[in-house]
Amino acid sequence: MKNKFHTYLTCLFVSGLSVIVFSCSNTRFLKEGQMLYTGADIKIEDDTISKKEKNNLKTALEDNLTPKPNSSFLGLRPRLYFYNITKEPEKEKGFRYWLKYKVGEKPVLLGDVDREFNKDIIENHSENKGYFNARATYDTVSKNKKAKVIYTVRPGARYLISSVKFQKDSSLVNQEIQNLTDKTLLKTGKPFDLDVIKTERERIDNGLKEKGFYYFHPDNIIVQADSTVSKNHKVELNVKLKDNTPNLAKQQFTIDKVIVFPNYNIQDVKDGKYSIPMNTDSLSKYAYNDIYVIDPKHTFKPKIFDRALYFERGDLYNRADHNLTLNRLISLGVFKFVKNEFIVSDSLNHKFDTYYLLTPRKLQSLRLEALGRTNSANYAGSELNLNWTHRNFFRGAEQFKASVYGAFDVQIGGPKDANNIFRAGANAQLSIPRIVAPFRFHSSSAFVPRTNISLGYEFQNRTQYYTLNNFNASFGYVWKENARKEHDLKIFDVTLVSPANVTPKYDSLAQNSSALRRVVERQLIFGPIYTYTYTNTMMQKTNTVYYRGMLDLAGNLTGLFTGANVKKDKQKEIFDIPFSQYAKIENDFRFYHKFAEKTSFASRLIAGLAYPYGNSEHIPFSRQFFAGGSNSIRAFRARTLGPGSYDPRTQPDGIFFDQAGDIKLELNAEYRANLYKFLNVAVFADAGNIWLVNEDPERPGGKFSKNFLSEIAVGAGVGLRLDFSILILRLDLAMPLRVPYYEKGNRWTFDKVNFGDSSWRKDNLILNIAIGYPF
Template identity: 55%
Template sequence: MKINYLKNFIVLSLFFTFGCSNTKYLPKGELLYTGGSVKVEDSILKKKERKNLEAELEALLRPRPNKQFLGLRPKLWIYNVAGVPKKNKGIRNWLRTKVGEAPVFYSKVDLDYNSAVLRNVIENRGYFKVKVSADSTAKDKRATAEYTVFTKRQYKIKSVTFPDDSSAIAKEIAKTSRRSLLKVGKPYDLDVIKSERDRIDSRLKEKGYYYFNPDYILAQVDSTKGDYEVSIKLKIKDETPAKAKIAYTINDIVVYPNFSILKDSVVYKKENVVKYKDFTIIDSTNTFRPRVFDRALYFKKGDFYNRTHHNLSLNRFVNLGTFNFVKNEFKESDSVKNALDAYYYLTLLPKKFIRVEVLGKTNSASYTGSEVNVNWNNRNLLRGAELFTVSIFGGADFQISGQNKGNNIYKVGGEASLTWPRLITPFNFQGSSEFVPKTKATLGYEYQNRINLYALNSFKGSFGYIWKENIRKEHQLDILEVNYVSPNNVTPYYKQEALSDPSLSKVLEKQLIFGPTYSYTYTNTMQKRKKNTFYFNGELDLAGNITGLVTGANAKKMDTIKIFNVPFSQYVKIKTDFRHYLKLGKESQLASRLVLGAGIAYGNSTSLPSIKQFVVGGTNSIRAFRARSIGPGTYKDRDTTTTFLPDQSGDLKLEFSTEYRAKLFSIVRGALFIDAGNIWLLNADPNKPGAEISKDFLKEIAVGAGAGLRFDLSFLVLRTDLAFPLRIPYLPQGQRWVIDDINFGSGSWRKDNLVLNIAIGYPF
């Protein structure tokens, strides 16, 4: 009861502090405008439709009142108490101009103007002869505005007529009628008519009508015939210019690949002109091979002008990555009737450059660290817009808390890659996307030193393709990916521990992994206005399959087959990552993720390589558990004396997370989350009882929950998550749910259960 009294006291105190105090600062004769409301009087509309319409109309009212929070106006209060600053700097000026918000006076409200706006919008929706009344209410130095909209029945479309004369353009417009946005029986809506004009214009632009535009289409609306119905007749305006009615073809195509935007005109010598297929290249320095432009340009001489090909060509030039500025111009041809000459002016980026990157990062093993990358780049190595990159990097990872505390990781390495802006294949594949398909070859080396444990030499190489169907869909196929890992400098301590725990000896084995990999990514998360957005990534990893088939490798019946005295790995691995984002409000969303993974070793391998196995727990996984502290199955590493991560990895993975995210204030965002999942082995391991997958695998799911803060610093997001377990899979049956044990007031419970994760970036 005392708590309820306290809550009421706090609410009343805030109300009087932020509410009443705001009005005492008002100038004499002024009222504080606290908002407007719209009521739609319509007996036909359903209640939900009427409410939606009222909300839409209220958003049009101007001015907007001062922002509220829980019915209060703290920003207005800050503005008032800050007072008039004496200087244009300092804390008072900052509070008043940056944090605070000036009062919105009722004297600024124009009832007639708002009424006219409402009337215009509602009539554009087909509610003709609408009436709008406006009134206001004033009390305690506050004023509100109330608008009432009286509507009649909404007009519907009775018929739609397209141009029917014999001209070529009229015939093209008539062909588009099947896809018309104007449907008989649908409500009349001016916005839909405008969209229909844009649709017709877009269609004509695909058919060569370069000079046409939507304003040349007139929609004649007749509401005199029919019962609350309109007839719409589309026609081409009489004053439409003659050239807007003509379909143009492409004549000459001229490319200036070394153009300077500082020059007013283009000056060139005859010896700088190169003719290649259907286009002309004018370049005094012979910067590129001509085929670079052949792949980028979609236009061919004699083609009808096409807006899609127009935009695709521009986007491909931009996506080559070698041009800083791309300009396109079409001019009527002097030599061919009803034809356009196309000109492309391309301004180069610097050919060579160095980029230095300083990165902050975290991983699922609860390591936090930094890395420095120095990259040297050549954007046009072989005159084919190839990107050649040489990178040297070094970094360190630290575990602030957990089993690996003190066993820091230091690494250094380098990588060289060459990317061609085409697919190097026996087949002539160009694609129809605005994104240039690419072929990429990579060679790299990394030396990693795990203090007090061991060091690893890692060599990698790959050759494959990257192509995007569109902005949402991307494919990456590595025809060959090779990884070779060799350990050295293994400490006596680690060797001794490996004798008692055979699973630790996996790290001491040389590994040779080679084979193709494929990845597909789909995302529409860039569409910020959509309520539901998705991200999907699927990966397929095939290692040593053909080699194992040819050699007849079978590690279960014979010795493993070696290449360069190293057994090669043979397996199939699949992983999917699906994410869904539900927009709840302007600054809030519900984010969910489902991860499924499976790896099957066979032939020359009896288990997946350690670097390819699945793990759970940590900052980007199930945050209530440390990295590698869960699974597989109900198995638990009971050795609490070890100072390095146990080998709790598996062949199968199931993980689910859901997180409510909302902006709290300024750069601070909050989150509430639940994580669940586990890993399992496909086959029983006598050293890991309970690790094998079974029909009761759902009873072995780990569950955790927590809350966190995210600090959006624009250049990075710093994340802190505090989590605790709800279900522990390695406890005995019937005791795995530990919700009843939660006791935030207990120091021992907090020590054993609360896990603080500090990370950079969102978990997903």
């Protein structure tokens, strides 16, 4: 085995070296007279502008030059090499075509570069940035069949804005423009910049859209620049309406009729007209409050549109309410397409009707899912799910989901005395698109708030050990302030765990383990759970963050009213079942930094604490923290790490159970890069552990102490991610670098690494196969 492993590494090394060596000789494939284009250099020669201005101008100019040279890695061009060595395929498919045109890259030659065109681009862009006297020249440098182009730019002094004037006239639209001048982006003393001028026109247009000028357009504004009236490289700006601005663009419009087609189909339109007459008499029978809902089959209750629409008859048009209404209609989740049209109904009084053309999704769907899985705890299995969804359950866009499922996991390695797991269950959830409460809840968010009611049951059988019956029910609300902030409040969440068929074998094992006994105890957990989520990861920014905070309060009021104190008395019970009392808080913070389009750094910090008190001495097993596995510390098998420095190897043979803790601290970091299209690579490091709040004699070293840093586990590894758009298949190979249950002073494992030893690889190389990114 050792010799085979070394042979494999040698072959891999030689193959990689061959690619590197031969990619250096791409020029040997060029024809006579051809030269490989290696890129452009821009030199800015001017002593009147600062170093920062030179760098900014140079970067912007380089981005505008075409074409781009062949992609390179560490100065080499492997993609060009694959193109060159692959023969021309006979068909536009197959492996050879894929290798040459998908993996490979066609050479970019000097003859492909239009240097005069690039020179014009440089001069035009420089002028747009205020360098009105910019001039550029170019020269070509070649050597060994490679060539690059050097562009020399003499920009001259940059022109600054000396004054900004918003020209006045008597029109209504001009009066509104004057009201917007206090927040202008055109500032005296700032450089002339065409991009800023374009943004200023869009700013004015956005402001006018909020004041009813629906038909206005940024192109209706002209910004005149005059550099002749001032000396010392100054320019005066004059902002005015174009003389040919259409009269319609100058008018302020109000809403006349609001008409909704909730079952819209393109077939409803014939010769550009709606098949249903639009006169007032025909609409009257569809009236609901101040809107008209054209729904002859009564598929939807009209009140859902009354709550979603922000336009009312007589309102002055504004873009904010326009977009808000569209977003709320989409967030109902029942419409596949949402379209809005405005049609002038009274040109004299400047009124238009607003039409909402809504194409519903399929109201019902039935989906069968089958999947196979394996995990690092030596289990493999399968799961079958049957899901039914109704998106308009009570005709008010209520979404009802019901599912039944069955799953099994078979232990394929690890402890000799293996046991298998079988699960089956059903759950149902009703999501109502409003807050159902005795109080009034008003939200002006673009997202419709929801009331969620759920009910579920799961049967779990661990062969040779026990059977558990799990019941769960919850009632709560979900609402979003905006696209970044979401609140999830479960006013009541109850879980009942009822054991059955606990085998004598498990009883004998549990006699010496309180942790095992707690797994099969009857448990009643109830109380509120609040979760807050903030994220801006959807934004196109270099740095983005994600935060999720959760607060779980179980049995608090009940414990207070009953005077529960497990340290003094027997546990209080409800229906002869002891109820849990604890407080749990968990924080998940993530930071992402984007180096390039497909290259980024991701990190995550998890900190959590669960504290039992009153009626509980321990946290219920299902609400504790766990560490290890494909989405945690990947160098350790799922739920086998911790607590603290407890050594799981001290467990008697035949006992295997998930390690759980009351405190969790975890830090993950990952560098992600794209190798080729769907193939991504990652290098990662994970650190952390779990601990107990109270001492457990059966798990020595598990309690949290001031020496917790010495009990941090560390792992690292590499991974491949296959991004198939509809899913991401992740393969992470990790190894432990620091093991907390080793002797102090001997917990780092660098000196124990031995890739050539098969037994070391078996115990230390952990392969995690999962769907999606770990964070």
